[in-house]
Amino acid sequence: MTYSLQTKSIQCPYCGEQIEVIVDCSVNNQEYVEDCSVCCKPIIFSVASFQGEVVSIEAHTEDE
Template sequence: MSSLPGATVRCPYCGERIELLVDIAAGAEHADAQEYVEDCPVCCRPIAVGVAVDDGGFRVAARADHEA
């Protein structure tokens, strides 16, 4: 069982709702923000995931990764 919080986002390619595990502790090292690429488990395309950590929690954004 994971202690990482989850976030539900829509894949920017196929539109499916997917669950991501978010390591909010990693954002603290980078001015409370992080970005990484994770493949969609449905269509296998690369999603650029952005995580912003603030006092009240965190926000997750997913966008198409045109660089990959």
């Protein structure tokens, strides 16, 4: 199995800080939860990938 990892910079929807996340681009559409490395609150990520590249990444709070 080939893994295609990319580092992406996003803005935390809670504290507003820029953080870097690592995305597995071998999965076309995925949703997962990862804690902010600054404020430690859970961010819900929705990621779309195509042919090993991130097409879109959205980060939102649990309330959205």
